[in-house]
Amino acid sequence: MRSETAGDVVRAKEMDETVSEFFRRTILKIPLTEMMTILKTWNFLSENQLQTVNFRQRKESLVQDLVLLCEENRASLNDAALLDIIYTQFHRHQKVWDVFQMSKGPGEDTDLFDMEQFKSSFKKILKRALKNVTVSFRDAEENAVWIRIAWGTQYGKPNQYKPAYVVYYSQTPYAFTSSSQLKSNLPLLGQALTIASKHHQIVKMDLRSRYLDSLKAIVFKQYNQTFETHNSTTPLQERSLGLDINMDSRIIHENKTEKERVQRVTQEIFGDYPQPRLEFAQYKLETKFKSDLNGGILAEREEPLRCLVKFSSPHLLEALKSLAPAGIADAPLSPLLTCIPNKGMNYFKIRDK
C-alpha cells in the first residue's frame, strides 16, 4: 500500500530523467493563476492527488511536488506532450501561425474523413521518414485536432523544447502551423498532412498572424456574419465610427456631406462586423519608379526599385478602418489594404505587370 502524499520520495524514480525534466520545465511554464485549470483540463492527476498538494507554496516547490506525483502515476512522454499541447492551446498567441492550403484532384469521391485513420497515417508517414520523432494528438472542438511534433534527427533524440504544432479541421483544405524554428522539416510535415487528409497538393498561403482564431475566421470566411433578415428586431444601424456629427448643436460641420460619404464608403468596404485580428501587413515592392514629372534620375532607371513596406498595429484591420474617418487617408483606401481578409493575404509581392 503506498500512500499518495506528495512528500513521499521513498519509491525509486521509474521515469526517465529526460521525461522528468520535460515535465518540470513544462509545468514551470504554467502561470500560477492557471495552474489548477490546466491541470484539471489535463485530467492526468486525480482530484485526491491534487488535494494533497499545497498550491500556495513557492512555485519551484510546487512544481517539484507535481513532478513527483507525475512520477508516481508513471507518466509517459506522451502525457507530458499532452500537457504541453494544453499549455499551448491556452497560450496560442505566444506562437506565430502560418496557414497552408491543400487541394484535391478534380472529381474526387465524397470525403469520408476518419480521424483515427488520419492520425495513424500522419504518424506513420513521419516515423517512416524520421525515426526520431514524437507525434502527439489532442482532439479539440467537434471536428479539429491539435498535433504536436517534436523533431529529432537520424542520430539524435527529438528535441522536446522546440516542437511544431498543427491545427487541422477535418474535411477542410486548411491547416494552421506554428512557425517551427526547424524549417527543414516543413516539406515532410506538408507531405504527411496532405497524404493523411487525402489531398493532392499543399501550398503555403501568404497569411501569418499570432491570432489563430482570426486566421480561422479569415480562411473559413466567418468574419462577416451579419445578415439582413425579417426576423431582426433592431434595424441595421450604421456605426458612427467614433464620429458623432449631431453631438453639439453649437458646432456646425462644414464638410458634413464629405464626412457622411467617407462613413458610407468605409462601411461598405469594412462592413459592420468586428474585423479579424492581424498584427501586420507586408508589401514587397519591385517596381519601376513612376513619376508625373518628366526627367529625373529615378525615372530613367531601368531596374525596378526594391523596397519593403510594413504596416504594424495591435489590430491592423481596425486601424485601417479608422484611417479615413479620422481624416488621415482618403476614402476609399487602396484596394491593396482593403483586400486583406477577402484574399486571405497579409504578405504581398508587387511587381510591374
Next chain:
Amino acid sequence: MELANTLSQDGESRGGVLAHLERLETQVSRSRKKMEEPQSAQAEESALGTRIHELRRLRDKLRAEVKQHQASVKASTTNVEPDQTLEITEQESLKRKRENVKAILQAYRFTGISGKLTSRGVCVCISTAFEGNLLDSYFVDLVMRKPLQIHHHSIPVFIPLEEISAKYLQTNIQHFLFTLCEYLNAYSGRKYQADRLQSDFEAFLAGPLQRNSLCNLLSFTYKAEPEGQFFPFCARLLYKDLTTTLPTDVTVTYQGTDALSTTQEEQRAAHEDLFFTKPLHQVFTSFARKGDKLDMSLVS
C-alpha cells in the same frame, strides 16, 4: 313547596303535578319565543338595513363612474374633428395590416427557404430542420449583378459551396438554392443525430463518438442494454451521399474475444438493419426502451 300547597289546596287541579309542570313548561317556552321573536326580527331588520346601505353605496359609486366615463368620452370626441377620428381608425387598421404582413414575412422562414431584399440584391436564409425540430439557419447574401455573385455567407467551409455554385449559380438559381438546401438540411440532420447520441445515450457508449465535420463518418463502440459493463458491438456508419440523413454503409462488428453465439449474431445483423433504416438516436431510444429484448418489429 308551592307545588305541594297548590295540590293540597286544590285537589281538583287538572292533570296533577306532571300536567302542571307541562303547563309551566309551555308557558316558559311561549314567553321565551315571544322574547326571541322581536330579537330575531330585530336582527333581521338590522341586517337588511346594512344591506340596503351597502347597495345604496354601490349604486352611488357606479353612477359616479358612469358619469365620469361619459364626461371623458364627451371631452375626447368634442376635441377631435370627425374625419380625424376616421383617420385614426384608418391608421390603426393600416398599422395592423403592416404588423400582419411583417409577421407573415417572419414566419416564412419555417418554409425552409426565405429571403429579404437588400440594397445590393437579396439575402437568402436557409432554415434547416430534422424530424420537426427547427435547427440552424444559414445565409447567402447575393449581389444582383451579371454575373451573379455571393457577397458573403454563413455556409460551413466543408459544405461544397464552390462546387454547387460553379454548377448552378449562373444558370439556374432555383436549382442552386434547392441543392444547397438539400446539402444543408442533410448535414443538419446528421449532426442532430450525432449530437443526440453523444448527449442522450452516453451510458450506452464506451468512449467518445468518433465523428468528422460533415458527420458523414460515425464510429462508436456500444451496448444495446442499459445495464452491464461489457460493450459488445462496434459500429461504423458511412454517409456517402451528402444529401441523405441515413447511412449508405453500415458495419457492426462483435467485440468479444469469445466466439460469436447465434443470438449475438442475430443481434448484430438486426442492429445493422436498424442503423440502415432508422435515425441513429431513435435506434438507441429503442435499445433503452426494450432492454434486452430487441423488438424485431422495428425493422421495417
